[in-house]
Amino acid sequence: MTALPGETPGTVGTDTPEAAEPPAATDAEGPAHAEAPDADESAEATEPAADGTDDAETSSEEPPAGDAPAGDAPAGDASTSASTGEEGEAAAAAALSEAQAELAAQRELREKIAKRKAEKEGPVAAGTKLSGTAADLLAAVRAVESGEKAGAEFFDSPAPAPAPRRAAPAPAGQPPRPTPAPAAPLDRTASPEAVDAVRAVLTEGGAPEALARPATGTLGEQAAELLRADPWQLLAVPGVRPEQADGFARALLGAACGPDDGRRTAALVGWLLERAALQGHTALDAEAVRAALAERAVSDPEEAVRIAVEEGVALVFQEGTDPTEPDAAYEEDGEAPAEAETEAEAPEPVQVLLGLDRYALAEESIADGLARLMNACEKGADWAEAAAAAPFPSAAELIRTAATAGLVAHSGGEAARAEPAALIAAARGLGLRALGATHSEDGRRRLAEAVGAPDAAVTLAGLLSNAEGPGRDEDGALALDLLVVLDAPQLDVEGAAVLVEALADGVRLVLSGDPGVLGSAGAGRVFADVLAARACPQVVSRTPDPGPIGELVSGIGIGELTQVEAPGKEVVIVPVRDAGEAVHRTVQLVADSVPRALSIPAGDTQVITVGHGGAAGTRALNEALKQRLNPGPGRFGGFDPGDRVIHVPAPGRAVPGVVRSADAEGLHLDCGGVPVVVPQERVESAVRHGWALSAHQAAGMRWPAAVVVLPGDAAAGLSRPWVYTAFGRGERHLSVVHGVDQALPHAVAQIPAQERTTRLRPLLEAVPTPDAAS
Incomplete structure (x- = not known):
């Protein structure tokens, strides 16, 4: 990973040194963080939730809420953030409009969740859906909600004898909450x-x-x-x-x-849980919530959490062994067994979690649905001939495994995507209704080419909205025998719940993806939890990613940032001193150096950076790239025909496109050959320039060339999954605009994926399944 021979370090295809050339002027957006910490958030790092600024990688798909005053100031302008993500994804020839398709999917999910809520109105016995004491706790919550018991009877901290709940301190005359x-x-x-x-x-x-x-x-x-x-x-x-x-x-x-007003504390608990969901958590440790409340001037956090649970703002769950139950290490006659056996069976510590009901119900629905698929599948299917005809051994292994299991987890890198393609082709050759679903339109196109059938691949959003795919049968289930979901790490719990509910008994489901990439933009870690629970057969690809980029990314996946030989200029490092120079070098690479040296046009090169704000974030880079590649007045809400854009029809969905025109109907885009019209009132919140993206937005897509920008103020946002994801987006060429010094190898070696608190793994481990892989 060095500069090209005979040229100035840090340039590609240039003929004269440019180190002393002043960087191009750009309109930077200030410091690395678009929103400075408030005075009362000096200990914000201890809070369990995301900061919520538009620079955070975990929430990069959401439009910015705008800078807001702190302290006693009233609410800032959050209209752009609030309007994001409620319309569906566009479809080429669908009868439904994009908004109708998305709303239909949302209505379906809400109806199913409402049905599940109704089923939970009565007492919940231990061992049903929730396991052990977690079920008892949920039953206790329902009892409190119905007035049968007081909340103090089930909260995890010691409480006084049951008594009428005291009201939160407030001045006289306060109206009831x-x-x-x-x-x-x-x-x-x-x-x-x-x-x-x-x-x-x-x-x-x-x-x-x-x-x-x-x-x-x-x-x-x-x-x-x-x-x-x-x-x-x-x-x-x-x-x-x-x-x-x-x-x-x-x-x-x-x-x-006042700060202890019950209305305020309940709202804060809900806000903390919603904020945590932006970082992928579906639940939070109750102690962490209490600590966060204390930092926001709540004098009795324990009581505040109790009130929030009683009011239904949050559900409470208990993970681990309940220490109040009889010790499993003792025999029925009360005698203790041998000392070694007692120590081996010591109870695990109990963790009390708080969560929002929609995520809890989604995770339970996923666990129930996956168990149903595993147990309802025909296990004796004979796909031996199809496996024997597979193009390589890893594909044959996947075909044999899918023949005998209702749920299979398949993992591997970019090259391993050929294995699910071979499985789909084999299943279709057997006369089965087999389909692959991807996270992006780019992934759909690549999968269809690998299978050799245009109708063999759809986007997951299009499939769930009925805009793509085979449609539904008379029972409302997808008319499929085998579904392979690629880019499975991008599945959040709500989307996965809708997917699993849409599959009929007997359908085979294969979840395929690269465990090293960034997780879903939404809450949950479905693919990682399925792998960790080991509730189904797992197939690990042995197909390596080829070339210098594949070698580099494979090393990053195991925590090593190695030098690779790149005789064809596949990997180039471009050192920079500051953010201004990073912007200048990036524009130079995209517009001049890469096209001239590698014959890759600017339209096939994607810029990826850590966040949206800052002097070298997506906004600053997009402004500079537009000035160079497609200058114009921005007469259509800041956009001109020919602008590269990213359309965000829903949270977590980033669809690349190009502006074609605009009229009274809205902004007309071409998104991978699919015409999309964004209404005028949605343009500001749902469309951004797309020459530069965040790594989360780029996940599931690849381009002939990628330029990854790492200015000095990006060091805090780096992690191994971020680097792994960003560096893997280029097929033929990767340029790294490098200004973070030793922060890059440190992130690769020392900063793994951020842990997400979820409940899916224990739920999957508790369900009865057929013979699971060891």
Whole structure:
């Protein structure tokens, strides 16, 4: 990984030294973080949730909420964040529009979750869906909700004898706290009257009027009444922070509110859990939640959590062995066995978790559905001839395994994608209805080419919205015999729950992906939990990624950043001194050096950087690249025909495209050959320039060339999965604009994937399954 022979270090295909040339001027957006920490967040690093700024890689797919005042200031403008992600993905020839398709999928999920909620209204016995004491705890929560028991009877900390719940401290005359409104998807049919009523309340509380529509969509038609009675309900609107909601509440309530107001503490618990979901957690340790509440001036965090559980804001779960149960190491007659046996069977420590009901129900649905698929599959299928005809041994192994299992986990790098393609082709050759689903349109195209059949691959979003694929049978299930899901690490729990619910008994499901890449943009780690639970057969590919880029990425996957030989200029390191030079070198590489040296046009080169903000984030890079590659006035909401863009139809979905035109209907895009029209009111929040992307946005896609930009202020955002994902996006060429010095090898060697707190793995380990792989 060196500069090209005979040329200035840090350049590709240049003829004269440029080290002394001043970097190109760019409009940087300030420091690395677009939003400075607030005064009351000096210990923010100890909180279990994400910062929520648009520089955070975990939330990079969400539009920025805008800088907001801190302290006592009212809520900042979060309208762009709130309007993100509620419309469906575009489809080429689907009868449904993109919005209708997405809403249909959401309605289906809500109906199934509502059905599951109804099933849980009665007592939950231990061992059913939730296991052991976790089921007992959920049953206790339901008992509290129905008034049969007091919350103190089941909370994990010692509590006094049952007594009527004390109200949170508040000045005299405080109105009773209303029941928190359940979270709801954005309702774009909110009546103008409801929006006007919310706007009036926001104005009275000093909050921006721009929050009126997202607040109405989140809280419903009664949003004005809810906000007036409980101003902290504003925290349910994406982008609003606690200090902003506090300012809004003080403006409305005056002295009738305080830091221990029960309405405030319950809203804070919900906000912490929602914020944690941005980092992928589906649950949080109760002690971590209490610590975070204490940092926000809550004097009795234990009571605050208890109130939140009783009010249904959060569910409580218990993982591990309950120390109150009889010790399993003792015999029935009360005599202790041998000392060694007693020590070997010592109970595990108990962890009490808090979670939002939608994630809890989604994980339970996944566990139940996967168990159903494993047990309902025909185990004796004879695919021996198909396996014998496989093009390479790893593909044959996958075919043989899929023949005898209802669920298979397949892992491997980019080259290993040929193995699921061979499985799909073999199954179709046997007359089965086999299909592959990918995270992106680029992945769909590559899979269809590998299988040799255009109709053999769909995007997962298109499949679930019925815009792509075989459609549904009379029972509403997907008309399939075998489904292979590639890019499985990008599955979040809510999407996976919809997928599993859509598969009929007897369908074979293969989850395939690279465990080394960044996880899903949404909450959960479905693929990693399936692998860790070992509840199904696993096939690990033995097909290595070829070439210098494959060698480099494979080393990163095991924590080694090695020098590789790149005689064909496959890998080039471009050292830079600061962010301004990083932007200059990036533009030079994309527009001049790579096309001239490697004959790869600028349109086939993708820039990838750590975050959206900062002097060399996606916004600064996109501005500089537009000025060089497609200058224009931005007359269509900041865009011009020919601009490369990224369309975000829903959280976690990033669809590359090119602007074609605009009219009264909206902005017209070409997304991989699929025409997409983005309504005018959605352009600002759902479309961004796309010459430069974050690594999360680039996951599941590849380009002939990739330029990875690592300015000095990016060091804190680096990790092994980030580097692994970003460096693997180039097929023929990778340039690394390197300004982080030793932070890069340190991240590869020392910073593994961030742990996500989820409940899926123990749920999968508890379900009865057929013979699982050892």
